[in-house]
Every structure is written in C-alpha cells, then in structure tokens.
Amino acid sequence: MPAPLIVAVAPGSPAALAGLAPGDEVARLNGQVPRDVIEWKLLTDEPVLELDVVRGGIELIVDVSKGDGEPLGVEVQSAVFDRVRTCDNHCEFCFIYQLPKGMRRSLYLKDDDYRLSFLYGNFTTLTRFTEADLERVVTERLSPLNVSIHATDPEIRSRMLRNPRGGMSLRWLRALLDHGIEVRGQIVVCPGINDGAVFDDTMAGILDRFPDLASVAVVPLGLSRFNTEPAMRLHTADEAAAVVDAVDDWQDVFETVLGHRLVHAADEYYLMAGRPFPPAGSYDGFPMHEDGVGMARTFELEFLGDATAATGTRSGFFAAVDLPANPAAYTGLRATSCNGASGGAGHGATSVTLGPARRAPIGVLSGELGARVIGPLIVGLGRDDVRVVPVRNEFFGGNTAVTGLMTGADLSRVLAGEPQRHRYLLPDVCLSDDHRFLDGLSVADLPRPVEVVATDGFALRAALGEAIGHGR
Numbered sequence: 082m083p084a085p086l087i088v089a090v091a092p093g094s095p096a097a098l099a100g101l102a103p104g105d106e107v108a109r110l111n112g113q114v115p116r117d118v119i120e121w122k123l124l125t126d127e128p129v130l131e132l133d134v135v136r137g138g139i140e141l142i143v144d145v146s147k148g149d150g151e152p153l154g155v156e157v158q159s160a161v162f163d164r165v166r167t168c169d170n171h172c173e174f175c176f177i178y179q180l181p182k183g184m185r186r187s188l189y190l191k192d193d194d195y196r197l198s199f200l201y202g203n204f205t206t207l208t209r210f211t212e213a214d215l216e217r218v219v220t221e222r223l224s225p226l227n228v229s230i231h232a233t234d235p236e237i238r239s240r241m242l243r244n245p246r247g248g249m250s251l252r253w254l255r256a257l258l259d260h261g262i263e264v265r266g267q268i269v270v271c272p273g274i275n276d277g278a279v280f281d282d283t284m285a286g287i288l289d290r291f292p293d294l295a296s297v298a299v300v301p302l303g304l305s306r307f308n309t310e311p312a313m314r315l316h317t318a319d320e321a322a323a324v325v326d327a328v329d330d331w332q333d334v335f336e337t338v339l340g341h342r343l344v345h346a347a348d349e350y351y352l353m354a355g356r357p358f359p360p361a362g363s364y365d366g367f368p369m370h371e372d373g374v375g376m377a378r379t380f381e382l383e384f385l386g387d388a389t390a391a392t393g394t395r396s397g398f399f400a401a402v403d404l405p406a407n408p409a410a411y412t413g414l415r416a417t418s419c420n421g422a423s424g425g426a427g428h429g430a431t432s433v434t435l436g437p438a439r440r441a442p443i444g445v446l447s448g449e450l451g452a453r454v455i456g457p458l459i460v461g462l463g464r465d466d467v468r469v470v471p472v473r474n475e476f477f478g479g480n481t482a483v484t485g486l487m488t489g490a491d492l493s494r495v496l497a498g499e500p501q502r503h504r505y506l507l508p509d510v511c512l513s514d515d516h517r518f519l520d521g522l523s524v525a526d527l528p529r530p531v532e533v534v535a536t537d538g539f540a541l542r543a544a545l546g547e548a549i550g551h552g553r
C-alpha cells in the first residue's frame with residue numbers, strides 16, 4: 082500500500098518543529114498504517130506520535146509531541162492511501178461511459194467508496210459495502226453519507242445499476258440509518274425507466290422503508306453526445322414538468338407524515354419545465370445544494386445580499402450528472418482534516434488575470450442553464466456595461482448545459498467571437514484546482530484574459546464592483 086506522502090508542512094507547526102519535511106513518506110504512525118485521511122486524522126489527534134518516515138530511501142523515526150487534538154501541520158498528497166474502491170455497476174446513464182477518449186485518467190475512475198462519500202459528498206450505491214465497512218462507519222461516525230437510490234424496487238434498481246446486487250444492497254442503507262448515520266439520498270431519473278409510476282413506487286418505498294433519510298435529491302440523467310445507450314434519452318419539457326409535479330405531491334405527503342418535505346427536485350427540472358424555482362424557504366436549508374438542488378435560489382440570495390454566507394458550490398451541477406464531485410481530488414487532494422477541504426480555489430477566492438481596465442465592459446461567462454439564472458439578476462442591476470455570455474457546450478453536447486461542465490474548447494470558441502479589452506468573469510466551478518478545464522486546457526490557453534471568480538453570488542457581485550450587502 083502506498084504510504085502517505087507529505088507535500089507541505091506548516092511553518093511553526095508540531096510537524097515542522099519535529100523536522101518533518103515535504104517529500105517524506107509516512108510508513109507508519111504509532112505503529113499503524115493509515116488507509117486514508119480519515120484514519121490519518123484520528124491517529125494524528127494523539128498528543129504523542131512516533132512516525133516511521135522514509136526520506137530519500139532512508140528510514141528514520143520522527144517523534145512529535147503536541148497538544149491532544151492539535152493539528153500536526155502537514156498536508157498529504159492524497160485522501161485515500163490504499164486503493165479507491167471502484168464501482169462494479171454498469172449503469173446505462175453513467176456519465177463516465179459518455180466521456181470522450183483522451184481526457185484526464187482520473188475522470189474515468191468509477192468510484193463507489195463510502196470514504197469518498199464522507200469526504201467529498203460523492204454518491205455510493207452500497208453494492209460493494211460490507212459488514213466491516215458498516216462497523217467502521219458506525220465506530221468512526223462517518224456521517225453524513227450520500228447514497229444513490231434510483232429505485233426502491235429491487236428488480237428495477239438491479240436493472241438500472243446492471244448489477245444483481247443492486248436490489249439487495251439497499252439493506253445497508255437501512256443498517257446505516259438504524260445506526261444513526263445521516264444519509265442523503267439521490268434519484269437519477271431516466272425518462273421511461275424510473276419516472277412515472279416507478280417514481281411514485283420509489284417515493285412510497287422511501288416513506289415505508291427509509292423515512293429517516295435526511296433528504297432525497299431528484300436529478301435528471303446527464304447525457305453527452307457520446308452516449309451509446311439507446312434507452313437513454315433527454316426528458317421532454319412535459320416529462321420534466323411531470324417530475325416537478327410528482328415531487329410537489331410527494332413533498333405534501335412527506336410533510337404531513339414526517340413533518341418535513343424530504344424530497345426536492347434539481348434546479349435543472351424547473352428550467353426544463355419552464356417553471357419558477359420554489360421559494361428559498363421551501364428547501365429546508367439547502368441540504369442538497371452540492372447536488373444542484375436550490376443553487377439558483379442560493380445564488381440569488383447571495384447576489385441580492387439576502388444571505389449572510391455563501392453556500393458551498395464547488396461541485397454543483399457536476400455532481401448532478403453522477404460524476405465524482407472533484408475527480409482529480411482522489412489523487413491530488415491536499416488534505417489534513419476529515420472535512421473534505423482541499424487546496425486550490427476556494428469560495429470567496431478571486432484570482433485576477435489583469436488585462437483590460439477595471440472599467441471596461443464585463444462579460445459574465447456561464448453555461449446555458451446558469452445564464453438563465455444569472456441573466457435576470459444582471460438585468461436587475463440596470464447596468465448596460467455588464468452582459469451574460471452563455472457558453473454552449475459543444476464538447477459534450479447532449480444536455481450538458483451546466484456551468485460546471487464548461488470546457489476550454491467551448492470557452493475558446495465563444496471568447497474568440499467576443500470583443501477584446503473587455504473583462505470576462507469565469508466561475509471557478511468549471512476548473513480543477515490546477516486551473517484546468519475538463520478537456521485539459523487551462524485558463525492561460527483562452528484567447529481572452531479571464532478573471533476566475535468563486536461560484537457564488539457574493540463573489541460575482543464583488544467582481545462587478547457592486548457593494549456587498551443588501552443589493553435591492
């Protein structure tokens with residue numbers, strides 16, 4: 082098993098004082114071999130540490146004394162030191178099968194690892210979950226976890242996952258809930274497969290068997306032009322409206338029986354159906370924001386100054402097409418804690434590539450769906466120097482109109498047709514931590530300078546030079 086590799090040491094930290102340095106490999110920690118950053122964090126919480134370190138091929142022992150629970154002060158290279166558990170399903174709607182060849186290798190990794198669910202909010206189907214995993218989750222309180230449900234009917238779930246264990250594996254969901262683990266569910270709806278009567282049956286199954294789920298996000302399948310599954314197709318507007326109506330009806334049932342709405346439809350459904358988004362207060366605190374549920378409303382609240390802090394937006398719609406939340410992060414994460422925080426562009430961070438004058442006209446770059454959300458907010462500013470520049474996704478095609486899937490190739494095409502010496506704002510949600518797009522191009526490859534802005538309403542407002550606070 083590869084040893085955790087130290088990539089950074091905080092100056093003045095216990096690790097620095099003990100002489101640990103970037104490049105050190107930690108073979109053992111107090112005699113134990115940590116499997117991931119979760120175990121690493123538990124082990125390094127101890128006040129007295131003995132680290133078996135390999136430095137330049139030479140083994141040495143480093144002793145560390147620190148306060149109980151005090152951070153050690155190192156960043157390690159990856160979140161999982163043993164192998165990421167890969168998925169043994171073959172879902173027809175899997176977006177990873179719909180990626181073109183030649184992209185970053187990490188994008189093709191089909192994970193089904195409860196640790197990545199805990200660390201990053203990735204969804205697990207539990208088809209590879211074991212008794213030992215349950216024991217660890219319960220003992221170490223790895224909560225919350227995100228579980229893909231899709232259908233509660235065992236046959237339909239097995240068929241959707243193309244895995245005979247698909248149906249039975251929901252017993253682990255019951256076991257997790259029985260042990261008090263918070264679980265957020267997700268249903269990827271494929272028209273003609275698990276909408277309509279199957280969706281109603283799934284809702285009834287959740288009410289009957291899993292009413293203690295924290296929330297259930299209902300998201301449409303993502304389809305790219307590379308899809309080869311004939312049964313997978315886009316929703317029609319009527320089908321999208323039917324999903325919205327079904328979610329509405331079941332919210333009433335859940336609210337009556339459970340006291341909360343439980344189930345929410347992704348923003349994309351309201352856009353597809355041409356319906357207004359539900360009021361912000363109906364999202365029960367936006368527990369599924371990262372899954373593309375309520376993003377439009379939180380962005381609006383932030384932009385208008387009606388929120389006090391930005392809601393997490395790093396993965397967003399990207400997760401809604403069942404891709405890993407941050408695919409590069411399994412191998413590239415810099416993490417010292419179990420909260421999933423990673424290095425790189427964080428919320429509120431605005432990296433500016435200086436080019437045009439600050440008073441130049443501004444183009445706000447956005448995926449086509451995001452443009453429909455941001456457009457009215459920009460219009461509401463009453464400024465003629467700011468415009469939204471929608472970026473059609475021709476790289477992936479299909480229904481990949483979300484901002485998180487914007488590629489360098491599409492941005493290059495669109496920007497090449499836009500005036501020079503304007504300012505262009507780029508939401509950071511479409512970038513990996515090394516400022517690369519999904520197609521491997523970087524910000525520096527674009528034909529116009531862009532300013533990378535955190536994907537939230539506060540950051541956009543600040544980048545536009547508008548006062549932060551109540552904007553209305």
Ligand code: SF4
Nearest residue numbers: 168170171172175191
């Ligand atoms: S959609 Fe998820 S569970 Fe299904 S094959 Fe892809 S990675 Fe595996």
